[in-house]
Amino acid sequence: MMPDPAPFLVPVDDRQIRAERAKARELRRSAWWKNKRSQGRCHYCGADVGAAALTMDHKVPIIRGGRTTRGNVVPACKPCNDDKKHRLPSEWAPQERG
DSSP: OOOOOOOOOOOOOOHHHHHHHHHHHOOOOOSSHHHHHOOEEEEEETTOOGGEEEEEESSOOGGGTTSSTTEEEEEEEEHHHHHHHOOOOGGGGOOOOO
16 A cells, blocks of 8 residues: 555635635536536446435545636536545545445
8 A cells, every 4th residue: 555645735715715615505506517417427426326416526635726717617426526535536446325
């Protein structure tokens, strides 16, 4: 097993975090997001949980400098989103759920 790499950190202030969260709220209302979520499948574990059970996850978390863009958000089941927390996908492996 390889040791964890040093965390990738980017200074992010509260103003930036609030702005990105506002963008996320706006993106959740978009037709693009509704279409992504309508498939009902978690991006990480592949579980078919239905659209209503999916959350928006930032692949590169906001707290680590990620932005709310179509290329950085994916639908994730709540267990995967909660388990991933502020890690990058390369630092975390989902549990088999589906």
